[in-house]
Amino acid sequence: MLRALARALVFLVVVAAVIGGGVAWFLHAYRSPGPLTAPATVVVERGSGLTAIAAQLEAAGVVGNRWVFLAGTALEGGDRSLKAGEYAFAAGISPADAADLLARGSNVSHKITIAEGLTSAEIVALVQAEPLLTGDAGEAPADGSLLPETYQFIRGDTRTAVIERMRKAMRETVDGLWARRxxxxxxxxxxxxxxxxxxxxxxxxxPAERPVVASVFLNRLQASMPLQADPTVIYALTEGKKPLGRALTRADWKLDSPYNTYLVVGLPPGPIANPGRDALAAVLKPAVTDYYYFVADGSGGHVFARTLEEHNRNVAEWQKRRQAAPPSPGDAAPDTGDKTP
Structure with missing residues (x-):
């Protein structure tokens, strides 16, 4: 009887030792460096279960054995929710560290850059065309409500969420600059x-001209002079939905529209585009000048004038330069002045 009991105890000890040794081996393998010899990126699709993720990591070479990953996550409680997303795994990452990374969520970010001066319709089109975002971008919000900037996002973020971040960034930027105007x-x-x-x-x-250009328009507003800004006429013609595709004409300056600042004194009813942070800062902390006019200088910048007489001389000089040389991109820049037909 005693001998049989002793044999049973020995058997249980051996089984326990085997099980314990197996657990120890799995945990050791789970925490040891993996087979990756170079960084690798893996995209885990939504709806992937633990077994599918383990198989994907094995196929990508992140782990050497899917069963080690499965056993290790189970033994350490790592079978918690592993998240879909895009992951950059370092060379030699252990299965345990890979599981921790998957539990935290995507660690690969992408970016979308919105240039200053785009309309909201143009911005929404760019967001809609970004293939790594999901969902529909929806209707274009009001012009002037989105802040042009570079935005980071992760694969699978929604387009509406990115646009909302642009909207929030504009509100915060305007509020901050307005308070210090x-x-x-x-x-x-x-x-x-x-x-x-x-x-x-x-x-x-x-960039350096923005505070000066802002001062010209502010001087005109305070003097009850029309702004005579060509971009407002272009907006009136296109509603901000597409490029004009041609040069403005004198007939365009007669367009009956509240956005036509050749006919309407004061500001148009609303923004004609989405200005960047520097342009917002320029109008809220403008340069102090006595300029009322400016014209393109032929090199991308502008020449400023205090009087109409001085401005007309600058216009004549600009026209001479245009006739003497092929036009540069700066020659197409609009000018402000007395352009009444």
């Missing part, structure tokens, strides 16, 4: 500042 500016609301910033954004691509 120069005293005495002729704006009744932040929206009016965004409206002027959108015009400044479309008038010049030279």
């Amino acid at each position: 120069t005293n005495g500016l002729p704006f009744k609301s932040p929206r009016e500042a965004v409206t002027l910033a959108s015009i400044v954004e479309k008038e010049t691509g030279v």
Whole structure:
């Protein structure tokens, strides 16, 4: 009897040792460096279960044995929810670290860059065309409500979420700049500042000029002079949905529209594009000048003038340069001045 009991105890000890040894082996393998010799990226699709993920990691060479990954995650509680997404795995990553990474979520980000001066319709089209985002972008929000910038996102983010981030960034940026604005500016609301910033954004691509261009328009507003900004007429013609595709004509300056700043004194009803941070800052902390006119200088920038007489001389010089040399991109820049037909 005692001898049989002893044999049973020995058998149980041996089984326990075998099981314990197996567990120890699995845990050792689970925590040891994996077979990757170079970084690798793996995309885990939505709906993938633990077994499918283990097989995918084995196929990608992230783990050497899927069963080690499965056993290790089970033994360490790693069979918790592993998330779909895009993952960059370092060379030699252990199955345990791979599981931790999958539990935290995607660690690969992408970016979409929105250029200053685009309309909301153009921005929505760019977001809609981004293949790594999901869902429909929806209708274009009001112009002036999205902040042009570079935005990071992860594969599978929704298009509406990215657009909402742009909307939030614009609100926060405008609120911050509005709170620190120069005293005495002729704006009744932040929206009016965004409206002027959108015009400044479309008038010049030279960062250093923005505060000066802003001062010209502010001087005109305070003097009850029409802004005479060509981009507002283009917006009136296209509603911001497409490029005009041709040069403006004198007939365009007669267009009956609240956005036609040749006929309407003051600001148009709303922004004509989405201005960037620098253009917003320029209209809320403009340069202090006595300029009322500017014209393209033929090299991408502008020449500024205090009087119409001085401005007309600058226009004549610009026309001479255009006739003497092939036009450069700067020659197409609109000018502000007395252009009444």
